[in-house]
Amino acid sequence: MPTYKSEQFFSDVSRGKISGVYLFDGPEKWLKERAIKKIIDTVLTDESRDLNLDRFHGSDCRASDVVNAFQSMPFLSEKRVVIVQESEELTSGDNHIIGEALSVLPQSTVLVFVYDGKAGLREAIPAQVSSIGTVVTFWTPFANQLPSWIVSEVRQRGKSISFGAAHTLAESCRDLQEISSELDKLFLFIGKKNQIDVEDIRNHGLPDGRGDFKGLEEAIWSRSLAEGLHQAQLLGEMGIRAEAIFPVFEKIFRNLILARYLLERKGWNRTDVYAELGLRGKTRQGQLDQGLRQYSLEEVLSAFKKIVKAHLELKTGALQSDLAVSLLTLNIFKKKDKKARISALC
Incomplete structure (x- = not known):
């Protein structure tokens, strides 16, 4: 299965199109965390999370625990979500065991493997996920792409922003996480106003990116x-x-x-x-x-x-x-x- 861009992933999940198993890799950590939250919020209710959400870290988990978690049936819920952070830290033996077990993944499970960098597609888990699931690579936008990213982000939140304001915001913030945080503040600042303009940013104030x-x-x-x-x-x-x-x-x-x-x-x-x-x-x-x-x-x-x-x-x-x-x-x-x-x- 081809590698998806993050935009396609968020669009699919918003439309209810959810894969049984994902592999998230790439350098943009904030987008990966946002994608995990998107899956959890879409698949599980607040009430069902305590019994149907499992999180593991590759550096301190065993293959048997991960396999038992994603092969278990959900309790009082249609779905179960299992997240494996730092999947690159799994031992080669655990990687092989989990990769083989993916062939019998229940339809009631949504399983996510998260890699800090690029995943080695020849390893058992990445190879299997690329065959039966969805690989999503999260890139950080180039500097000249940030204003367009901000325009799209604001539109998804239900408002609009002038390109000049988006450019000013991009120049003032260090990364996507800071941009998102400043947008939260700007939304509160403009209230019911539908568009963010440069004047709004000047009046509100922004962190000096320098x-x-x-x-x-x-x-x-x-x-x-x-x-x-x-x-x-x-x-x-x-x-x-x-x-x-x-x-x-x-x-x-x-x-x-x-x-x-x-x-x-x-x-x-x-x-x-x-x-x-x-x-x-x-x-x-x-x-x-x-x-x-x-x-x-x-x-x-x-x-x-x-x-x-x-x-x-x-x-x-x-x-x-x-x-x-x-x-x-x-x-x-x-x-x-x-x-x-x-x-x-x-």
């Missing part, structure tokens, strides 16, 4: 490799994943290429460029000036390619989050030596 990334931003602008690697390590220790860090790189290099275009192609002066990019205050304006000195146009364009490549390596599981950020920092910050630059010109 907060946790200020040190990294300064390192990028100044092209300080040592500080950039240090900030990447600190962010990793704070639990901030690469999916939330990459947009910081994207925003800075997007500003750099736009600034060069306005200055060199359009002949704008610096003051007008600052205004166009929304850079208020000498500190932020000075950072742009510093970035223009540190990175050539060729290097800015190359940085975009490296950011896209890093996104793909992260999404395909080729790189883990911390390593992906460190490698991207190293690849963007490093400078060609003099001989390499001369060779490139010849």
